[in-house]
Amino acid sequence: MQRLSKAELASLLEIISDCVYCTSIEELYNIANKVGGLLQSGNIVFLSSRLDFPSEPRAIEEINISYPPEWADIYRSQNFVQVDPIISTGRSGLLYWKDVYRQSPPGQEFYAQAKSFGLSNGFSHIHADKNLFGLMSIADEKLRNSERNRIILNAIAPHFHQLIAKLVHQKACQRVPKLTPREREVLLWAMEGKSNWEISVILGISQESIKGHIANILNKLKATNRAHAVAIALQYDLLLSLN
Numbered sequence: 001m002q003r004l005s006k007a008e009l010a011s012l013l014e015i016i017s018d019c020v021y022c023t024s025i026e027e028l029y030n031i032a033n034k035v036g037g038l039l040q041s042g043n044i045v046f047l048s049s050r051l052d053f054p055s056e057p058r059a060i061e062e063i064n065i066s067y068p069p070e071w072a073d074i075y076r077s078q079n080f081v082q083v084d085p086i087i088s089t090g091r092s093g094l095l096y097w098k099d100v101y102r103q104s105p106p107g108q109e110f111y112a113q114a115k116s117f118g119l120s121n122g123f124s125h126i127h128a129d130k131n132l133f134g135l136m137s138i139a140d141e142k143l144r145n146s147e148r149n150r151i152i153l154n155a156i157a158p159h160f161h162q163l164i165a166k167l168v169h170q171k172a173c174q175r176v177p178k179l180t181p182r183e184r185e186v187l188l189w190a191m192e193g194k195s196n197w198e199i200s201v202i203l204g205i206s207q208e209s210i211k212g213h214i215a216n217i218l219n220k221l222k223a224t225n226r227a228h229a230v231a232i233a234l235q236y237d238l239l240l241s242l243n
Contacts, residue, residue, distance in 0.1 A: 003147055003148050003151060004148065004151060004152070008038065008148075008152075011034065011037075011038050012038065012152060012155055012156065014034070015031060015034050015035060015038070015156055015159075016155070016156060016159050016234075018030075018031045018034070019031060019156070019159035019160060019162070019163045019231075020159070020234045020235060022163055022167075024167070025063065025167060028063065028065075028163065028164075028167060029065060032044050032046075032065040032066075033065070033066075035138070035152075035156060036065075036066065036138075038152060039138060039140075039143065039149060039152060039153075040140070040142070040143075041122075041138050041139065041140035041142075041143050042066055042140060043066050043067050043068075043118070043119065043122070043138065043139040043140060044065040044066050044067070044136075044137070044138050044139075045062065045063070045064050045065060045066075045067040045072070045136075045137050046062070046063040046064075046065070046134070046135065046136050046137075046160065046164055047061070047062055047063075047133075047134070047135040047137070048061045048062075048063075048132070048133070048134045048135070048164045048165070048168050048169070061168045061169075063164065063168070067117075067119070067139070068117045068119075070117070071113070071114070071117040071119060074113055078109075078113075080110050080113075083106070083107050083110050084106070084110065085100050085101060085104040085105070085106050086100055086124045086126075086135075086137070087126075087135070088104065089103075089104055091126065092126045092127060092128050092224070093125065093126065094123060094124075094125050094150060094153055094154055094157065095123065095124045095125070095126065096123055096145045097120070097121060097122050097123065097124065097139075098121060098145070099145070118139070118140075118141055119139045120139075120141070121139065121140065121141050121143055122137060122138050122139030122140060122143055123137070123138050123139075123143065123145075123149070123153055124136065124137040124138075125137075125153055125154075125157035125160075125161075127157075127158070127161040127224065127228065128224075129222070129224055132165060132169070134161040134164055134165065136157055136160050136161065136164075138153070154227065155227075157227075158225075158227040158228045158230065158231035159231045159234070159235075161228070161231070162228070162231040162232055162235050163235070166235065177220045177221075178238065179217065179220065179233070179238050179239075182203075182213060183213050183216060183217050183220075184233075184238065184239055185203065186199055186203070186210060186213040186214065186217065187217055187226075187229060187230060187233055187239065188239055189202060189203075190214070190226045190229075190230065191230045191239075196210045196211060196214070214226065217229050221233065
């Protein structure tokens with residue numbers, strides 16, 4: 001977080017808090033607009049599917065915050081999900097479009113159409129596991145592949161994926177195992193950005209023990225990584241529970 005100003009960090013933490021307490025699509029739109037303001041980007045879309053990777057337009061739940069509706073219609077009608085390099089790459093995490101396009105050049109028709117709507121540059125963050133595929137995309141011709149933007153997107157994306165799962169797929173109704181006091185302690189320090197070694201020093205236990213606790217946390221919460229685990233834990237108030 002060192003490369004964010006105090007004002008930017010405050011905005012980021014406000015967005016994360018809003019995600020935790022959001023209960024409606026209408027609130028999601030307001031939160032997404034805050035993200036757009038922080039990144040100075042005007043185009044945001046979320047795609048969510050129960051498939052590992054979507055193959056048909058009707059298999060995708062879409063929440064379009066500020067993408068041109070005409071582009072969304074073209075994307076669906078021409079089944080661009082089949083040729084979109086961001087999806088077909090099969091990778092998860094934060095992807096900068098131009099990096100992906102260099103390795104997997106997009107088809108001429110897809111790229112020409114996207115460019116005509118000013119959607120040739122941007123980021124996507126993908127979460128994929130055996131139950132759910134989620135994609136968050138932010139596009140703008142002036143959006144830079146900067147460390148600042150990567151910090152912001154990597155920080156907020158897991159919270160948005162968790163929120164979309166709750167709003168679209170009602171995943172908040174599922175039972176989530178409680179964390180033990182030690183697991184909660186470890187995850188709280190992980191949320192602060194501490195490494196396994198740093199947490200082991202703080203808690204006075206071995207790095208192997210920390211690795212074990214992290215593995216148990218990920219397994220319990222069915223999380224793909226630490227950031228995802230933190231997002232789930234915050235969504236279910238697991239870090240506030242003392243039991």
